[in-house]
Amino acid sequence: DSGVTQTPKHLITATGQRVTLRCSPRSGDLSVYWYQQSLDQGLQFLIQYYNGEERAKGNILERFSAQQFPDLHSELNLSSLELGDSALYFCASSVGLAGAGRDTQYFGPGTRLTVL
Amino acid sequence: GENVEQHPSTLSVQEGDSAVIKCTYSDSASNYFPWYKQELGKGPQLIIDIRSNVGEKKDQRIAVTLNKTAKHFSLHITETQPEDSAVYFCAVPRGYSSASKIIFGSGTRLSIRP
Numbered sequence: 001d002s003g004v005t006q007t008p009k010h011l012i013t014a015t016g017q018r019v020t021l022r023c024s025p026r027s028g029d030l031s032v033y034w035y036q037q038s039l040d041q042g043l044q045f046l047i048q049y050y051n052g053e054e055r056a057k058g059n060i061l062e063r064f065s066a067q068q069f070p071d072l073h074s075e076l077n078l079s080s081l082e083l084g085d086s087a088l089y090f091c092a093s094s095v096g097l098a099g100a101g102r103d104t105q106y107f108g109p110g111t112r113l114t115v116l
Numbered sequence: 117g118e119n120v121e122q123h124p125s126t127l128s129v130q131e132g133d134s135a136v137i138k139c140t141y142s143d144s145a146s147n148y149f150p151w152y153k154q155e156l157g158k159g160p161q162l163i164i165d166i167r168s169n170v171g172e173k174k175d176q177r178i179a180v181t182l183n184k185t186a187k188h189f190s191l192h193i194t195e196t197q198p199e200d201s202a203v204y205f206c207a208v209p210r211g212y213s214s215a216s217k218i219i220f221g222s223g224t225r226l227s228i229r230p
Binding site for chain 1: 150218
């Protein structure tokens with residue numbers, strides 16, 4: 001158990017809908033990262049927040065947005081869903097800015113999104 | 117930008133044999149190289165990492181070697197066991213602290229044959 005929690009574990013919805021994925025980082029971690037993993041694909045970085053502020057953006061679609069709240073939990077909002085958005089969505093957390101090589105990223109168990 | 121190549125994409129070895137997975141990167145400023153293991157239905161978990169001031173690090177049956185000159189690092193698993201079957205990802209962080217993120221390799225699916 002990494003200490004990172006994600007809800008829900010599974011989500012099934014229809015095209016055109018909007019969903020919200022939730023992540024609670026490990027206690028004490030200030031950074032939250034969101035990744036998308038499609039079938040047989042690697043991890044695609046979406047966005048990073050550090051202590052409530054957006055710090056880095058990857059290939060995140062305009063239909064997707066995220067935020068980190070004062071209690072440091074984060075939500076990823078996916079709207080106007082398309083079939084191709086079906087994937088595993090992972091949240092990770094770290095104490096600081098893991099990209100600098102100072103901190104380790106710890107991943108949650110993921111949310112499996114299925115768009116029908 | 118940073119480019120990370122991971123090989124092979126799939127690997128099947130006999131139980132008890134060794135497995136080696138290699139990653140190459142392009143940014144010479146990178147100085148931290150973690151490896152993650154992802155079991156079916158779970159998130160990636162850090163299994164070993166190495167910093168650029170050392171060339172090799174071992175943890176029981178797992179080792180990572182780093183060649184900074186050639187810009188590649190490898191994961192070595194010895195005496196493989198069935199529970200080693202998983203997808204393994206290398207990762208390379210950007211070398212600066214602002215707008216930082218980690219670039220993951222494309223993954224290697226390791227299967228251990230009984």
